[in-house]
Each structure stands twice: as C-alpha cells, then as structure tokens.
Amino acid sequence: DQKEDLGQEVSKKCPRETPNYFVSIPITDDQILDRIEDVQELIFTKEPDLLRALLPVQTMHLTILVAHLGTEEEVKKAVLALKQSKTKVEAILQGKDLNMTFHGIGQFNNQVIYVKMLEEDQKMLSKIAEAVEECFNEMKLDISGSKDFKPHLTFLKLSKAPRLKRRGFRKICSDLYKEYEDSYFGTEVFSQIDLCAMRKKKQESGYYYCECSINMCSSGMEENKEQ
Numbered sequence: 001d002q003k004e005d006l007g008q009e010v011s012k013k014c015p016r017e018t019p020n021y022f023v024s025i026p027i028t029d030d031q032i033l034d035r036i037e038d039v040q041e042l043i044f045t046k047e048p049d050l051l052r053a054l055l056p057v058q059t060m061h062l063t064i065l066v067a068h069l070g071t072e073e074e075v076k077k078a079v080l081a082l083k084q085s086k087t088k089v090e091a092i093l094q095g096k097d098l099n100m101t102f103h104g105i106g107q108f109n110n111q112v113i114y115v116k117m118l119e120e121d122q123k124m125l126s127k128i129a130e131a132v133e134e135c136f137n138e139m140k141l142d143i144s145g146s147k148d149f150k151p152h153l154t155f156l157k158l159s160k161a162p163r164l165k166r167r168g169f170r171k172i173c174s175d176l177y178k179e180y181e182d183s184y185f186g187t188e189v190f191s192q193i194d195l196c197a198m199r200k201k202k203q204e205s206g207y208y209y210c211e212c213s214i215n216m217c218s219s220g221m222e223e224n225k226e227q
Contacts, residue, residue, distance in 0.1 A: 017068040017142060017144070018068065018145070019066035019145040019146075019198065020069060020197065020198050020199055021066070021068070021069045021075070021078065021195060021196065021197055021198060021211070022065065022066045022067065022195075022196055023063070023064040023065050023082065023132055023136075023193060023194065023195055023196075024061035024062060024063050024193070024196055024208075025061060025192065026061050026192055026194055027153060027188050028060075029186050029187065031186035032060070032102055032115070032153075032185050032186035032187075032188060033057040033060060035115075035180075035183070035185045035186060036155050036185065037057055038180070039105070039177050039180045040057075040156070042176070042177065042179065043156065046175075046176050047176055049164060049169065050156065050164070050176075052160060052161035053156050053158055053164065054155065054156055054160075055157060056206055058206030058207055059206060059207060060153055061194070061208075062100075062117075062125075062151045062153065064129045064133070064149065065129070065132065065133055065143045065146040066143065066145045066146050067136065067141055067145070067146075068142040068144075068145065069141065070142075074141060075211055077139045077141060078136065078141055078211070078212075079195060079211055079212040081135040081136045081138070081141060082132070082135070082214055083214060084135045084138075085131055085132045085134075086214045086216070088131035088132075088134070092127050092128055093124075093128075093216065098124050098125070098128075098190040099187050099189055099190075100117055100125065100151070100187065100189075101121050101184075101187045102115045102117055102118075102153060102185035102186055102188070103116060103117075103118055103182075103183070103184050103185060104181060104182050105177055105181050106152065107174070110170075110171040110172050110173075110174075111157070111159065111172065112156070112158070113155060113157075113177065114152040114153050114154045114155065114156075115153040115155065116152060117152065117153070122150075125151050126149055128190075129149040130149075133146070156172065158170070158172065190216060191215060191216055192213055192214065192216060193216065194208070194210045194212070195210065195212045195213075196209060196210055196211070197211060
C-alpha cells in the first residue's frame, strides 16, 4: 500500500510534460568514440560499480534541444520544423565545413562526466542551435524543458544507475579519469541533425530512433532521410 501511495504522490508532483524527444547532432567519428571507450574502460577498471552509469558510445550526441511532443500531429510539426531549419543552418555555414573539436574532460556536480568541446567551435554551433530553436518555437512546440545550449559529450551519468546513489555513491572522483583530463579526443565534421525519440526502441546500430534527419554536407550531397 505504501508503495502505491508513493506512486500516486510522484505522479502528482511530476508534470506530465516531461520531454520525450530531442534534437541532436550525432557524433560518429571513430577516433572520438575509441577515445571515449578508453576512458570508460579506465574508469571501469578502477571502479567496476560504475559500469551501469556508462553510456554506450553508439548513442553519443550533442543535444540541441529537448521537446515534449504529445501527439502524432506534434511529431509531424517537429519534423517540419527541423526540415525548415535546414535553410537557416545552411545560411550560417555558408558552404564551409564546421569542425567540432573535442578536448579534455569536464563534469557537472561530479555526477555527469563529459568530453568538452573547444570554445571557438562552440560559437558557430550556438548559432545553429538558435536557428533550430526558432523553427520549433514558430511551430509553437513545447521545448520548455531545454536548457541553455552548452555542447558537451556525456559518457557517464550517475542518474543512469539509481542503485548506486541509494548505496551512497553520490560523486564521481576525478582521479578515475585524470589521465585523460586534458587529452585531445578528436574532431567531428558537423554533417547531420536528428530528431530522436527518447522512449522508442533504439535502432540496430544502438543509436536512438530517428523521426527525421537532415544532412548538412557541404559537398552538395544533400538528402533528407526520413522514416
């Protein structure tokens, strides 16, 4: 009974509009992913309990925004918003490649560990994020759950392993990854933006289910993929 009461309490507290979709830039560069796996392996060797808190490298991405899309209609609008953002993003890029360079490791509250992106590469990306947000706002979609855009590549999250927290594991010590704290991870050329579902079954590749992707290849090989 107590458990049921708790359940009801929680559902009263939680607003229903929790984000269920996100717009992201996938990170697929082998060097970056291999480096992240090296760090994860090192952390796991030193602290095997953290295995459940590691994020699979197949899911690596930079989040632009999160959205609550409650109906199929809203999902269609979001697909449209993403497609409309393509022209704006192309105008920002002006036919040039955008290199996203990853260097060093950062953390939020010692509970989320991520690979940092060079600041000079972030400026252009922030403009792109703004353009995408504008298109979603024009469609009157709920992106209120989005935080300020700070590109970071999360590879370890304590919240993924709630049991650890219950056992008093509240902080991830930086000693676990200090060998890589100032390492170069690699450079990804920006080429794609995805609209992904948080709760739908992941693809065979291990990446999230995509409602829509827009390709941003500067070489003119542009093609919209849609499922």
